[in-house]
Amino acid sequence: MSNSSQSLELLFTFLSRSYTTLETNFFKIPGSAVVARYVKSSHQNDPGRTLLEAILIIFAIRTLLQSRTRGDQSAKHFIQFDEKEIDELVDEWTPEPLAQPLSAHEQAELASVPVIVGPNGPKPKLASGKIVTNLASYNFTGLAGNEEIKVAALDTLKRFGLGSCGPPGFYGTQDVHIQLEKDIADFLGTEASIIYSQAFATISSVIPAFCKRGDIIVADRGVNFAIQKGLQISRCTIRWYDHNDMESLEHVLESVEKERQKRKSPLTRRFIVTEGIFDHDGAMSDLPKLVELKKKYKYRLILDETLSFGSVGRTGRGLTELYNVPASEVDMLVGSMATGLSSCGGFCAGSHVVVNHQRINGTSFVFSASMPALLTVAASEGINVLRNSPSILTTLQENVRAVRAILDRVDCIHIPSHPASAVIHLQIRWPTLQVPSAMTATPSSSSKSSRSNPLLVKPRDPPQFNVELEERLLQEVVDEALAQGVLITRAKRLRGQELIEVRPSVRLAVTAALSRKDCEKAAAVVKAAFVKVVGKRR
């Protein structure tokens, strides 16, 4: 005992002596005092920085000696083989084919996709030669085909050619892009906005631009696939709340806060991620409540308005207009020019800080060519049209109401979508299984107080449904409607790749480009198709 402590003491004196010699020698170097003071103070101020500087120096040395391949041979699971053994193993190895051939079912799925010949619009012509009423394509406000936009687009084509031939950082930023970004920001009432060249690739870059490992995201269980991919890339801590359930959200926020206080973990970035109108079922978020909660718990809100921008609100500004919430309350407002403005690409609107950050950190913004000028101008002009003719949105809402009036009270149809949503999901309502939707599905056996586990994406009582059967029936409905001259579509999903299984549905997209009469007629056809296919099985 005393022996060991003695030797320890020896060691310490040796260490301290060598330290003092090192120190005196160090201070003999001219200018060293300054360095030492700098290191000390910066260390006090921010220990991470010392580390950074050390790493930078090491990095510099490493780059000099550059060797950038990564070997794995030090890993403890490494097995040593000699060359002959390796050759044998190589010979033995037979890989799976790169792609499995399609099953008959998958082939039928591909074959069932309608081909539109000529322009897509309210009454497109199909490959069969038939002219149909279109309740499937996104053209909420009928901007596709607008004459004014066409003139502007053609003029742009002559001045710019088609492609931009470069990413935004390298001369791909054209004046029309700057103009569209300004138009979107002005239209929504945010400080700034940034445009991406594909809507689907927007939010999956926006999320990881801000949310890093260690940050916290509280997300809705029903978020769309693009958001799921963004969450996956970001690698941050994710907590889930029940689909569109503000009470559940508050509960999760509360529990995260408690956890943080218990662990005394440092302050990290925290985000609520959800959608305006959900891609999965057309439900609508309660924006005022979301904003209230995010302020109360000091979260930032990332709101995906892909389906609500250009379809709800007095002039199509989306949820913020509908609920009269200033858009500046939403920290990152993501939307789509492809669905909302019948052009292409997506955007993220927010403060200057939010937008400028993405200009360097939004992966699919930085590493991809900017949008073709012609389509950029088409989007700008689209905003103009919306701004100047609010009657389009009125027409759209009337059409939505007309369709809903016919489909709302059909026995075999369940509609989880919000009454104002131009995207209407039609699910099958079974008489025996009382599981019309996820939210109301509360089997009597479970006690009311127990909640879903925020750590798991699976809700506590997931709704039960037979995907295969329902998809098959819905496809029959789609085929039947098509035979009667109405183009509708099943909501397509990557089964097995979505985080939770989404209930099959037929997705309607109502447009202002059709007359109310046409909409009613088409809705009646859809109703009849449902009754014919599903009704008889009930």
Added chain:
Amino acid sequence: MSSLPTAASYLSAVSEADARARAHGATPTSTPALSMSSSVTSSSEDTVLDESGVDVADGLSYPRVPPTSDQVFTTVHSEFGHCANEDYRYTSQHRAGTPYKSIPEQDPPYYILLTTYISYIIVICLGHVRDFVGKRFRRANYKHLLPWNGYAALNSDFDSFYTRRLKLRIDDCFSHPTTGVPGRTIVLLDRYSTDYNKTMVLTGTRTRALNISSYNYLGFAQGKGPCTAAVEAAVEKYGWSSGGTRLEAGNLDLHQQAEALVARFMGTEDALISSMGFATNSNIIPGLVGKGSLVISDELNHASIRFGVRLSGANVRMFKHNDMKSLENLLREVISQGQPKTHRPWKKILLIVEGLYSMEGTMANLPIIMALKKKYKFYVFVDEAHSVGAMGPRGRGVADYFGINPREIDILMGTFTKSFGAAGGYIAGNKEIIDRLRIQGHSFTYAEAMTPPVLTQIIASMASIMGVTMPKTPEKPSSPSLALLRSPEPAPVIPESEVIPGTAPASALPSWMPLVPSMIDGSDGKMRLRRLAFNTRYLNRGLRKLGFITYGTDDSPVVPLLLFHPGKMAVFSRMMRTRAVPIIIVVVAYPATPLVTSRVRFCLSAAHTKEDIDEVLRACDEIGNLLDLKHADGERWPVEEIIERAVELVRMPECP
């Protein structure tokens, strides 16, 4: 430089040439016979006029030498330069029997490396001092970088240090706004900053600059020409919206025509198209590999590939850039070891490389990769974003360049943003794989479909490279203008046996699409390919003869010129931009490249004329002397000699 023609003198020369041409009996608007040389087509005065609102006496809008009577051009000179000299042509092709090699990477003298590090250290130290002081005395400016009111900073001072303290200093070299066609020249919107680049103010004036930065390899970025006419017709007929995803209700006949044409172009069984190049990788790779699979990725692969691989959940291993020895060692290791921990054999191994690396100018060493593939049974995915169209005697990309059968490569991916002047990307391969990706990739189910104008640009530019097989009973050859006005009815299907190999049968193109003779006989495409190949070799070799350190191969239209010093990037860029004939270039540094190898990148185009490249060489020569950039070993030529002997230099099998 000495004899810049004025607009007036130029126009009078053009009209004289016109008059002479008329005297020879050819009306300027008529279309000459199909066999005539591509650069010698029809003429009119508007080939030099454009309406971007800049001064045209800038030395770029007009050719130095007015055309002679039999040189008549249809392109706008500022978009696609006039060059009739058939000597300034070359073919991009790998010399059979030689191994692929890129220019050996030379290290600069040690004092350069040392001062490079020192300059980084100085800038970093300065940055820290400014942060230190700033945080104490100018808190308001740092508010968004520090925790505030219970919110963590969106982007902490620590995370954003590099951006704020290094990149911001030279931000005037990035994201310069432009307008108009990104062709041979581009119009910059002039700007300045009063707050050290934090914000930029547009002055309202414009500058036309020689554009050696856009990915416009074949010069299809044009506001006037057959492709633009086709797009115009498409907008008239189809509008500009597809209306949804491919599997829901945005599936047009144009999509299917374009996909079939891409497959034909690439020489594969099938192809699919996605509306964004980046997303083609990020959405499709997850449909290809997953848990239990291994992706072997070149360390310098593009961000979109990394994004896709990360989403796929497959394991990833990297090998040293283009180092085939390192690749083989890695293959031997991973196949013998199997999956981590369990040592189960991998389900499959996918090697992902790029055809042409956009920051390096190097190409994937495909001949060796294909040999390794036979032995190690991995699958090959080649991202041809930069090489398709730009390389190979027929513009079909790296496989064409090396003379490899494209069907031996499992997946050929590429984008339309570059050579085709469009947008989006494709995946080509055998039908089984492509169909699987249609069902299992994310694009078709969730992403918006490509729009009709973009599809048409792809179809038109691709047909222009391929040439078109017209139906057997042609419209009367005596009236070639009929070819311009094709009947709106679909053309009769041309049997596969009658299609000239490699061309597009007219029945595969939209029936309303206007065709011109130079497109039908493929002469337009051939001219573009051959001009690009000449320009490429000329600049690559010219720069090396001047003594610059460059990377890549001589046939790469992407030419990186090494600067090393971060400070020289800004100076180089500014000096090029403010010359009498302004030239815009791209500078890249860490993190896009290793810390010490900051560089300038030139992207050549078929639209450039030899005089343009001369101009670039002269500019580089001057600035290179000033900035001490010429450090390469090897024989040097004075710049005027290089310009003089350009054709000889390009045609040498090896650059001495």
